[in-house]
Amino acid sequence: xKGKIHIGIGGWTYxxxxxxxxxxxxxxxxxxxxxxxxxxxxxxxxxxxxxxxPASWAxxxxxxxxxxxxxxKASRYCTNRKALSAAGESIxxxxxxxxxALRDRLGPIxxxxxxxxKFDLDDFESFLKLLPREVDGLSLRHALEVRNxxxxxxxxxxxxxxxxxxxxxxxxxDLPAIDAPxxxxxxARLMRSKEGIETGYTARDLDRWARRARAWxxxxxVFVYFISGAKLRAPAAAAALIARLK
Numbered sequence: 001x002k003g004k005i006h007i008g009i010g011g012w013t014y015x016x017x018x019x020x021x022x023x024x025x026x027x028x029x030x031x032x033x034x035x036x037x038x039x040x041x042x043x044x045x046x047x048x049x050x051x052x053x054p055a056s057w058a059x060x061x062x063x064x065x066x067x068x069x070x071x072x073k074a075s076r077y078c079t080n081r082k083a084l085s086a087a088g089e090s091i092x093x094x095x096x097x098x099x100x101a102l103r104d105r106l107g108p109i110x111x112x113x114x115x116x117x118k119f120d121l122d123d124f125e126s127f128l129k130l131l132p133r134e135v136d137g138l139s140l141r142h143a144l145e146v147r148n149x150x151x152x153x154x155x156x157x158x159x160x161x162x163x164x165x166x167x168x169x170x171x172x173x174d175l176p177a178i179d180a181p182x183x184x185x186x187x188a189r190l191m192r193s194k195e196g197i198e199t200g201y202t203a204r205d206l207d208r209w210a211r212r213a214r215a216w217x218x219x220x221x222v223f224v225y226f227i228s229g230a231k232l233r234a235p236a237a238a239a240a241l242i243a244r245l246k
Contacts, residue, residue: 003185003221005213006041006069006107007242009234010227021235036064039238041071041107043225047094048073048112054098061105069107071143071187071223072099079113084127091130100136108141108187108223110168115147115175119156128163143168143187152176172228185223186216190237193229199240200226200233210244 012035018024022031035042044060046052060070075094078087099106111131131142144160145168160167160182167178169188190209193200201209209224216222224241226234 001214001217002219003217005217005222005224005245007224007238008039008041008043009238010043010225011045012042014231016232017235020232032060033063036068039235040242041069041223043071043073043110045073048076051097054101057098057101061102064105068105070102070105071107072109074109074111079111084123087127088130095132095135100138103138106138108143108166108185110143110145110187112145113147118148119150119153121155121159125159128159128165141183141185147175149176152178157182181219184220186220188224189227190224191228193226193233193237195230195232197233198236200230200237206240206244209241213245
């Protein structure tokens with residue numbers, strides 16, 4: 001395979017995981033340490049709502065092992081706006097908060113848009129021109145999570161390719177599923193886990209996702225996150241997929 005496959009969950013702080021995924025009695029301050037040794041990636045979700053000090057980013061790096069990678073969910077203040085061309089100041093503030101302290105643990109940035117945001121070529125091209133390509137000497141990779149059916153068109157795919165940004169693949173009943181290679185990596189969010197299934201997805205479905213992840217890896221690195229759905233089952237689903245890919 002050309003790329004590495006990284007599999008994980010969204011965030012690491014979730015009360016129902018305590019006693020289910022995290023052992024009873026595990027101190028909360030050690031939850032990231034625990035999760036990062038059973039999964040290979042985590043999407044940091046708190047950055048969608050808040051900013052963090054450089055010391056927090058450095059601490060997250062120190063608590064995780066070599067080879068572990070974080071993706072970062074971009075601030076809503078960058079994407080939830082009528083005119084994306086006006087997002088420049090918010091993007092600078094988001095990128096500059098200290099994520100460079102992750103160093104080799106820094107993976108892609110996920111720019112998520114509301115379902116009401118429709119595709120407008122000029123609007124999105126203006127936004128993509130604002131995205132920086134490096135921070136603190138580290139190369140940045142960007143992924144666009146679009147949630148409106150209007151994005152299922154070749155003009156959007158061509159735009160993403162020209163700017164070397166990935167299009168997030170969503171496994172969900174209500175969101176458009178776009179598997180259009182546009183950058184040197186693939187970013188997928190799987191959102192159909194069921195609480196009645198111990199691993200969230202059936203064995204047959206997990207086998208299917210393992211095959212698909214291997215196929216994606218033929219074109220570059222892969223980032224797969226179990227998000228939403230039955231959140232309680234996300235860690236088990238991620239662990240089960242990791243086991244299939246060993």
